Amino acid sequence: MRSAATRRLRTVPALFVAAVLLTVLAPLWVMLTALADLVRGRPRLPTTRLLAFGWCWAWLETAGVLAATWFWLTRRTQRLQQHYRLQRWWAARLMGALRATTGIRIDAAEADALRPGPAVLLCRHASLADSLVSAWVVTSVARMRPRYVLKRELLADPCLDIVGNRLPNHFLDRAATDSDGELAALRALAAGMGGDDVAVIFPEGTRATPRKREHALARIAERDATRAERMVALRHVLPPRPAGTAALLDGCPHADVVFAWHVGFDGLDTFGGILRHLARAPRPVQFHTRRVPRADVPSGDGFTLWLDQQWLRVDDDVHALLHLDPPTSAPAATSAPAPPAAPAPTSISKGAD
Numbered sequence: 114m115r116s117a118a119t120r121r122l123r124t125v126p127a128l129f130v131a132a133v134l135l136t137v138l139a140p141l142w143v144m145l146t147a148l149a150d151l152v153r154g155r156p157r158l159p160t161t162r163l164l165a166f167g168w169c170w171a172w173l174e175t176a177g178v179l180a181a182t183w184f185w186l187t188r189r190t191q192r193l194q195q196h197y198r199l200q201r202w203w204a205a206r207l208m209g210a211l212r213a214t215t216g217i218r219i220d221a222a223e224a225d226a227l228r229p230g231p232a233v234l235l236c237r238h239a240s241l242a243d244s245l246v247s248a249w250v251v252t253s254v255a256r257m258r259p260r261y262v263l264k265r266e267l268l269a270d271p272c273l274d275i276v277g278n279r280l281p282n283h284f285l286d287r288a289a290t291d292s293d294g295e296l297a298a299l300r301a302l303a304a305g306m307g308g309d310d311v312a313v314i315f316p317e318g319t320r321a322t323p324r325k326r327e328h329a330l331a332r333i334a335e336r337d338a339t340r341a342e343r344m345v346a347l348r349h350v351l352p353p354r355p356a357g358t359a360a361l362l363d364g365c366p367h368a369d370v371v372f373a374w375h376v377g378f379d380g381l382d383t384f385g386g387i388l389r390h391l392a393r394a395p396r397p398v399q400f401h402t403r404r405v406p407r408a409d410v411p412s413g414d415g416f417t418l419w420l421d422q423q424w425l426r427v428d429d430d431v432h433a434l435l436h437l438d439p440p441t442s443a444p445a446a447t448s449a450p451a452p453p454a455a456p457a458p459t460s461i462s463k464g465a466d
Contacts, residue, residue, distance in 0.1 A: 117268075117278070124271045125178060132171035139168070159391030162215050169210035177203050177272035181279075193258075196279050200259075201252040203272065208249045211242075216395045217377075219246060224254040226402040231306035231368040233361045234259075237350055237427060238315040240378035241387070247313055247373070250400055255311075260302050262314040262357060296360040303364030312361045312368070316353035316424070326351050343421055349379070349431040353424045355417045362410065370405045374427045376434040399434060 135142070146160040180199050184190055211217050227234065227250075236247050244263070251259045261282040268274045268284055277284070283302045285295055303312045319325060329351050334341035344352040362368060377398030378390075411419045 117274070120268060121271065121274065124269055124274065128171060128174055128178065128271050132168075132175050135164070135168040135171055155388075155392045157392055157394070159388045162391050163387060166210055166214040169214060170207065173203060173206050173210065174270070174272045178275060181272070181275045190279055193280060196276055197252070197258050199276060200248065200280065203276075204245065204248040205253045207245055208253070211245075215391055217398060218395070219249070219398045219400055221250045221254050221400040223400070223402045224250050226371055226404040227251060227255040227257055227311055229308045230257060230310040231303075231308070231365050232311045232371050232404070233303065233358065233365070233368050234311050234313045234371045234373055235316050235353070235358060236313060237374040237431065238317045238320050239349075239375070240320065242378055243315065243320075243375075246375065246378070246398070246400065250373075251311060251313065256309075257311045258309050260306070260310060260312045262299060262302070262312070262361070292356070296356060299357055299360035300364035303361040303368065306365045306368060311371070312365070314357055314361060316355070316358050316420075317351035318354050319351070321349065321351045340417070340421065344425070346425060347428050349435070350374075350424060350428045353420050355420050358420065359416055362407075362412075367407055369407050370410055372403045372405070372423060372427055373400065374431050375400045376431055379435070401430065401434070 142164055143161055146164055147158050150156075150158045150160050177199060181196075184192070184195060184199075189195055208219065234247070234251070236243060244261075244267075248259065248261075251257050260280075261277070263273075263277070263282060263284050265284040265286050268277075281302060283298050306312065326347060330341050330345055330347075333344065333352060340352075358370075362370070375398055377396055405423070410416070
């Protein structure tokens, strides 16, 4: 409790100061960033657009913190439905700010695959915007109640820290030496999910880059050369970490699995990448899903092989959507394969970062 209070005594005032400074200094930063963009031959003013979104984010975060504070003052911190409504409002307003400041739009026509619950949603992780996009799709489009698996570092976001800890989410400690404790927390997170609930995890554990993919494959090869050889075909995603997903499914034995991937945010994993992306006329971000009935999901030793096959299919789907080539591998069957013995899952997804 003391660590949370200490953290919030730093992050909440910093948020308020940032919101006020961005407002007071708006004429200055708009003029300077626009001039800098034009000098660099960027007529779409990507730096100005990014700071404009940052200004919107700061005030929407401030509004969320104030609403959460009001819930605390009126002793409503245990009322989940009110906090879910706040989460849906926050995600929708942030998505609206993203559209207004950058022109980026999301096509999520397949969000119906998330309904009904319970379901475990496995999301591709390619950009800094993935948590926002998934929150908007789940809460505003599918009208579901998410239970997130996120990295603990995201507690630096004040609204996510306060509201996220009142809702059924789990913030993974990536420095934890007790993986059994983290897996037990994920099983508890998924337990009791109903028709409006979906557990959300990013099974890659981090944003995908060629360097991270090479490193992940090297680590897998040290433990399981056969699996590393199987996953070397990946081009756009990282090998999934199966233990976290398996724990969520153990916690809710009747939950279906939904795979989600998007294209359009690729390269938005660094500040420079965001500016390069915003310098071009944006294309709609395509958010796709595929649902697998729980009866078709194997357990035990066959789970890791099945998950790898599904993730290879996701990689093929991303590749096709990027208009590079048609998919090169046959779609993985959604029914349980009859695989050779494979090691049990041992690695937890670390959540969005």
